[in-house]
Amino acid sequence: MPIPARPHRDPGPALPEVFMHLHTPAEPATGVLVATERCTRGKTASFVRHIAFDVSGTRLAGNFRPGQSFGVIPAGLDEVGRPHKVRLYSVCSPSRGEDGSGNVVATTVKRTIDEHRDTHRLFLGVASNYLCDLSPGSRVTLTGPSGKRFVLPAAMAEHDYLFFATGTGIAPYRGMILELLAAGVQSRVVLVMGVPHASDLLYDGLMRELASRHPNFSYIPTLSREAQEDGHGPMYVAGRLKTHAGLIGDILRSDRGLAYVCGIAGMELGVIQGLAGLLSPAELERYVRVHPSVAGDVKGWTRAMVSREVGPTRRLTVEVY
Numbered sequence: 469m470p471i472p473a474r475p476h477r478d479p480g481p482a483l484p485e486v487f488m489h490l491h492t493p494a495e496p497a498t499g500v501l502v503a504t505e506r507c508t509r510g511k512t513a514s515f516v517r518h519i520a521f522d523v524s525g526t527r528l529a530g531n532f533r534p535g536q537s538f539g540v541i542p543a544g545l546d547e548v549g550r551p552h553k554v555r556l557y558s559v560c561s562p563s564r565g566e567d568g569s570g571n572v573v574a575t576t577v578k579r580t581i582d583e584h585r586d587t588h589r590l591f592l593g594v595a596s597n598y599l600c601d602l603s604p605g606s607r608v609t610l611t612g613p614s615g616k617r618f619v620l621p622a623a624m625a626e627h628d629y630l631f632f633a634t635g636t637g638i639a640p641y642r643g644m645i646l647e648l649l650a651a652g653v654q655s656r657v658v659l660v661m662g663v664p665h666a667s668d669l670l671y672d673g674l675m676r677e678l679a680s681r682h683p684n685f686s687y688i689p690t691l692s693r694e695a696q697e698d699g700h701g702p703m704y705v706a707g708r709l710k711t712h713a714g715l716i717g718d719i720l721r722s723d724r725g726l727a728y729v730c731g732i733a734g735m736e737l738g739v740i741q742g743l744a745g746l747l748s749p750a751e752l753e754r755y756v757r758v759h760p761s762v763a764g765d766v767k768g769w770t771r772a773m774v775s776r777e778v779g780p781t782r783r784l785t786v787e788v789y
């Protein structure tokens with residue numbers, strides 16, 4: 469049931485030309501790990517590290533943008549003796565890198581740790597634990613960059629930004645926010661960051677410090693398993709479309725508004741339903757194209773409908789994994 473095309477569909481913002489696949493698995497780069505530090509706020513059950521690589525002398529140097537990804541090929545072989553496959557990690561650095569000259573690129577890695585579904589033995593994800601175990605000086609096989617949609621628009625200053633993150637979904641926004649604020653743009657930038665507990669917040673100190681120095685940047689930590697600092701009860705990120713309806717509604721209703729969603733697969737549905745609750749149908753269609761057959765039943769929308777009956781437009785960019 470395709471969404472009917474509109475005669476004058478908003479083409480959305482022009483995106484910059486970005487470099488892609490400068491290093492492939494057949495011709496990878498070697499990065500040297502130069503920093504690895506915990507980036508959670510307190511003691512927590514999730515282990516997330518900010519990990520930076522020196523990529524000077526490779527084609528990655530100076531050629532990545534926040535929101536793009538790079539690939540990591542873990543050392544060693546898989547259980548059937550083949551090289552491990554590539555895993556993607558979001559660039560959390562601004563385009564100038566961590567070092568100011570594009571030679572150091574960073575990402576935000578969460579260790580995948582669980583009980584195995586079938587055997588109930590400890591399940592450790594290959595690449596995330598490989599990365600988080602490494603020490604400075606380690607040499608790592610990298611590919612990329614990849615992705616050309618989840619980036620800031622070419623004319624950054626002409627837009628205002630609403631960023632929704634869950635967990636490591638904050639990675640691209642860290643780089644984008646550093647890029648926007650360093651450029652001195654007066655754009656309004658709102659980051660809604662969702663995690664279970666306050667101790668799970670990532671880059672929390674940095675975000676608070678940036679918000680205190682830049683009145684155009686608002687940082688809204690959002691906890692799903694405990695009460696909020698502002699007194700509201702536990703909620704998912706979409707709940708902020710109600711508690712901050714004024715601030716967020718102003719951005720979304722203006723011609724400058726752009727919204728981004730990044731993080732845990734499934735979060736996009738709640739955000740899209742929240743947008744439908746906040747905006748009038750005419751305002752909503754700038755962000756979400758809704759098939760007329762489901763327009764009257766927002767609560768009945770499901771994840772399977774996203775991209776089909778309920779499709780993000782070019783003003784709503786989604787990356788979930």
Ligand SMILES: Cc1cc2nc3c(=O)[nH]c(=O)nc-3n(C[C@H](O)[C@H](O)[C@H](O)COP(=O)(O)OP(=O)(O)OC[C@H]3O[C@@H](n4cnc5c(N)ncnc54)[C@H](O)[C@@H]3O)c2cc1C
Nearest residue numbers: 556557558576577578582583584585593594595596636789
């Ligand atoms: C565009 C993009 C950007 C990304 N950015 C980031 C990022 O910035 N930071 C980040 O941390 N991750 C990011 N990821 C996810 C990342 O690529 C990896 O998927 C993640 O780190 C897990 O990889 P792994 O090798 O550790 O786990 P794997 O060894 O690949 O294990 C995960 C796989 O095992 C299976 N599995 C999971 N749990 C269990 C279980 N309990 N029992 C049995 N099987 C199970 C799942 O089916 C899954 O396919 C991104 C993904 C994409 C697509």
